[in-house]
Amino acid sequence: MSLISILTPEIKKAVTLLFDANIDTIEFQATRREFEGDITMVVFPLLKVIKGNPVELGNKIGTYLVENVTEVQAYNVVSGFLNIVISADYYLDFFNDVKADKQFGMVEPNPDDKAVMVEYSSPNTNKPLHLGHVRNNLLGYSVAEIIKASGKKVYKTQIINDRGIHICKSMLAWQKFGNGETPESAGLKGDKIVGNYYVKFDQAYKGEISELIATGLSEDDAKKQAPLILEAQQMLLDWEAGKPEVISLWKTMNQWVYDGFATTYENMGVDFDSYYYESNTYLLGKEVVQMGLEKGIFEKDPDGSVWIDLTEDGLDRKIVLRSDGTAVYMTQDIGTAIQRVKDFPDVGGMVYTVGNEQDYHFKVLFLILKKLGFDWSTNLFHLSYGMVDLPSGKMKSREGTVVDADDLMNEMMQTAQTISEDLGKLDGYSEDEKTTLYRTIGLGALKYYILKVDPKKRILFNPEESVDFAGNTGPFIQYTYARIQSIIRKADFDFASKTFSAGEITLHEKEKELIKVLALYPEVIQNAAVNHSPALIANYTYDLVKEYNSFYQTVPILGSDDENAKMFRVQLSKKVGETIASAFKLLGISVPNRM
Structure with a gap:
């Protein structure tokens, strides 16, 4: 038995016998090194139910413990702290x-x-894992193992952000500058190849912005009108429409990344029991919004968008469905959480x-x-x-200045x-x-x-x-x-x-x-x-x-x-x-x- 489990009932008994009082909890702490003792009881909280000098209270309880508890060898009292010496x-x-x-x-x-489900990693498929992901993975994996050791069943999971404009940027850059390059032909992990094209997109995009600014456009207009960003936005629309050639390229390049991630995870020593993909979950939650509307939890604005008002809870109004009926990240996360409990x-x-x-x-x-x-x-x-952070400063993925996890x-x-x-x-x-x-x-x-x-x-x-x-x-x-x-x-x-x-x-x-x-x-x-x-x-x-x-x-x-x-x-x-x-x-x- 632990010392606390041995001492707690005995101290409660002592308080009842010596002072005709009852206490619910007892505060223990490690004995400071300059004093003799193995564990210390804090006497001060007893003053709420017992009138008296804390030193006298401590001495009476200490004497009782020495006389009645075989594990207690001696004691000393310093101010309101009863230092207990264990045999x-x-x-x-x-x-x-x-x-x-x-x-x-x-x-x-x-x-x-x-059971407890622990989510960690959750990367984007447009770049390799970096230093930030290292802390994320190590924390998530370790917390999962610790919770498991504490007596809980644990599932380890992640959600992979495999859709969106950032993914299309890498795909478009590969189409334009890749010349058919593959992980095999380049001798590189697939996630590194895809990450390289994400950087190349940003470099080419900045070049187009500079050219447009030189023609007299403002920087904001140049960013919106640059041909590359317009093509990437169209690729995203084509992906959402299920255009076969876009879906095929998306699957190919994502698989390169998944294979690369798997190698990194193995080298890092982390694992997962299940995987969720944003391409499958981004529509989840929309039916929950309807349920929330019926219950009066959500409210619809005149433009058709759906919100939840959390101002009474100290937060703000939060959109959960856009006016065109599309979901936001919050909607997706609501749906994904519910789906995980179903799974x-x-x-x-x-x-x-x-x-x-x-x-x-x-x-x-x-x-x-x-x-x-x-x-x-x-x-x-x-x-x-x-x-x-690193001594060299902040990392930026699109500029290629991140610290790669493998490196x-x-x-x-x-x-x-x-x-x-x-x-x-x-x-x-x-x-x-x-x-x-x-x-x-x-x-x-x-x-x-x-x-x-x-x-x-x-x-x-x-x-x-x-x-x-x-x-x-x-x-x-x-x-x-x-x-x-x-x-x-x-x-x-x-x-x-x-x-x-x-x-x-x-x-x-x-x-x-x-x-x-x-x-x-x-x-x-x-x-x-x-x-x-x-x-x-x-x-x-x-x-x-x-x-x-x-x-x-x-x-x-x-x-x-x-x-x-x-x-x-x-x-x-x-x-x-x-x-x-x-x-x-x-x-x-x-x-x-x-x-």
Whole structure:
């Protein structure tokens, strides 16, 4: 049992017996390092129901706990904080319970619980995935894995934006400038080829605008009258009309992109259970608008457009259907959400991984779905995240200045190779082993650097800083894991089978501190799931590694003269290694056996 679950009923009992009062909740926090104790109860909230001095209250409760709770060894009170010292026996018993548990921290899903659908990636098919998509994918994938570990069934999905004027721009540029180029003939991934033509369209379009301005047109008129944009707009109309040659080219070029995306996703280590395509969903939601009109949720303007008035909810009026009867993005998102629940009837909530520039959009979407009466609408969450910046400045897709996701991953592997070679720790590795290690370190550095930051915060990404082998980085944690595996390989004795009782071994303070951090892992997973924050997992893992390294530097492990201590410390090291690997798996990060 966790300390909180042991202490909570006992403290409530103490309050009733000592003060003839009842309390509903008890506030706990970690004991500050400068004070003795393992867990701290905050006494101040008791003053709402009990009159008295908080120090006196704390002393009375502390005395009761020492006398009545076997796990409590001692206590001290600092101001209104009751610092509780837990016996080493509790930590030894806890460790014995979890040391062989391969699923430590994980909760099996309850088949009666509703599933959660997590949407992430959701790219456009006119360009490769870029740095912004990297944060999106890593966040969405990790949150899905964390929610799954917390005991929920999870579906991973994305909606691919495969229609619209931006798609037609790439198609038109390929028609004009492509000379039949294919991924095979160019030796390039298909998404890169299509992205190149998106850039070429913009370059040619700007040239036409300049020429028209030179003839005396205003810039706005030149942008509207440039032949290329008129041709792209006509191509979009032809696509909507189902013109065979346009549809054929659209399918061909989109497939190039899908194949390219699949390679990037595989290299990034993310996956999906289902795919939705805007070309199939953009008409969804129109019938829902009619239902909303009948219920009085939506209102029709004289020009035939349909709106929802959310001013009483602190928002504004939002259009859901244009006057010509065509849907807007909001309509599509309403329809897609409803369609997903139809496709996956056990879904009871959704997480949308989308940048913070769409915060308002999702406030409106969730409120509309709630007003339409869908009970699952109360379990919708916008996983809003900040942008990723580089020292070189802002990225622009149409100008070709984005940081390509594939290029970034390759750069990370090359940086890992350079640093690893400089450190000179690769003796005895084959070339294949080196390549695998560079990949593990490079991608681990990238993922950890991004995921350790609270999703809401903007990131300035520094590739070289992320591959540092010291500090709060992926490679530092991976190196500690590899160090533990080295200890286990060198332990040429049966260390795993023996279970130590309190009389056989006395826990060193560093062992106790390390087990304390281990014991937090299940709670950290639950908190990370509730808060949709991989950063909580990342920073917990760093804290665990720091505590292990302090233990490693303070007490002898394989060099101990006490055989029981030696066996126990290898057991403890092994469990820490397993927990590092488990936590990193939730972040989508691999761990190496050697570094």
